[in-house]
Amino acid sequence: MNPEIRIVEEKVLSDNWYTLRKVTFDYQRKDGSWERQSREAYDRGNGAVILLYNKERQKVILTRQFRLPTYTNGNPTGMMIEACAGLLDKDNAEDCIRRETEEETGYQIREVKKIFEAYMSPGSVTEILYFFVAEYSRDMKVGEGGGHADEQENIEVMEIDFEEALSMIQRGEIKDAKTIMLLYHAKLNGLM
Ligand SMILES: Nc1nc2c(ncn2[C@@H]2O[C@H](COP(=O)(O)OP(=O)(O)O[C@H]3O[C@H](CO)[C@@H](O)[C@H](O)[C@@H]3O)[C@@H](O)[C@H]2O)c(=O)[nH]1
Numbered sequence: 001m002n003p004e005i006r007i008v009e010e011k012v013l014s015d016n017w018y019t020l021r022k023v024t025f026d027y028q029r030k031d032g033s034w035e036r037q038s039r040e041a042y043d044r045g046n047g048a049v050i051l052l053y054n055k056e057r058q059k060v061i062l063t064r065q066f067r068l069p070t071y072t073n074g075n076p077t078g079m080m081i082e083a084c085a086g087l088l089d090k091d092n093a094e095d096c097i098r099r100e101t102e103e104e105t106g107y108q109i110r111e112v113k114k115i116f117e118a119y120m121s122p123g124s125v126t127e128i129l130y131f132f133v134a135e136y137s138r139d140m141k142v143g144e145g146g147g148h149a150d151e152q153e154n155i156e157v158m159e160i161d162f163e164e165a166l167s168m169i170q171r172g173e174i175k176d177a178k179t180i181m182l183l184y185h186a187k188l189n190g191l192m
């Protein structure tokens, strides 16, 4: 699709849980000459994330869970506060986020609104993430949430004041990019 790129070889380096590939390609420079490059790309599929908000009570629903990669890189407890999110299976992003919301938070939401999509780590991870927002209310609570027990998710559900969530970003207590993007989107667009 891009005439300035020619894929030469794709080699799977690891396919234990997700797939790590080394891709060798020729890249045409501005002066017309070609140079050979290779890059590793980690493919763990695509995902969807959602901010649940209640305008009347000025609250948002977030989750807290252990994230091993952060534990190996400077997060002393490994715990992360994040908006509810999940990987897409074969379903579309909207069905995925409804299902994931009920599994992780226990809320059965109605209207969801897609706000944008973003590559979260374009130099190394293939994933594109679909961003949603939805209003929730107490009567939509149909279960405890917590995630899939057989997937060992152990997700804690938190209901937090919107302004407090924004302060938690400033204090470094919320350090997850997708969650920061959603909270700032809500602030910037007057969702609350
Ligand atoms: N056994 C095993 N399980 C794994 C491994 N990697 C992930 N899992 C499990 O696979 C499940 C994936 O859960 P989801 O809720 O579908 O995805 P997520 O991890 O919350 O993904 C969301 O957050 C990611 C990090 O920000 C995003 O990258 C992703 O797009 C999405 O938003 C979790 O139970 C997780 O523990 C692994 O290497 N081994």
Ligand SMILES: [Mg+2]
Binding pocket: 084, 085, 086, 087, 104
């Ligand atoms: Mg999840």
